[in-house]
Amino acid sequence: MSAIGKAVEGFAKDVGNAVGDVAKGIGEVAKGGLKMAEGALSLNPKEMAQGAGEVLGGGAEAGKGAISLTPEGLEASAANNLLDGAADSLGLGGSGGADIDAGGLKDLAKVAGFMKA
Numbered sequence: 001m002s003a004i005g006k007a008v009e010g011f012a013k014d015v016g017n018a019v020g021d022v023a024k025g026i027g028e029v030a031k032g033g034l035k036m037a038e039g040a041l042s043l044n045p046k047e048m049a050q051g052a053g054e055v056l057g058g059g060a061e062a063g064k065g066a067i068s069l070t071p072e073g074l075e076a077s078a079a080n081n082l083l084d085g086a087a088d089s090l091g092l093g094g095s096g097g098a099d100i101d102a103g104g105l106k107d108l109a110k111v112a113g114f115m116k117a
Contacts, residue, residue, distance in 0.1 A: 004085065007084070010081030011074075015069070018065045021068070025058045025061035028054050032052065032055035039051055
């Protein structure tokens, strides 16, 4: 697959993950809200506290996913995936740099040195 193809595929995956995080977070908020209401109706403070914790955790997860969907988050994802695809095409590894070993970093340093010359 070409560098552009890998970049588009990675970007689509990132957007899908972000949307999934938002949906999952909203579900956790709703579940926590129901647990809080159930605890209030049964006068069970422990259950109310658990529900509040789920609401906060779900809100944080939804927020994290929403930040990834801002123009800045989408731009960063696109840039990272384009660089990852280019690194794969050059045989330097990929996957966000996770596959680049010491040899790949030396090769990358040589390319950077060549670019300066």
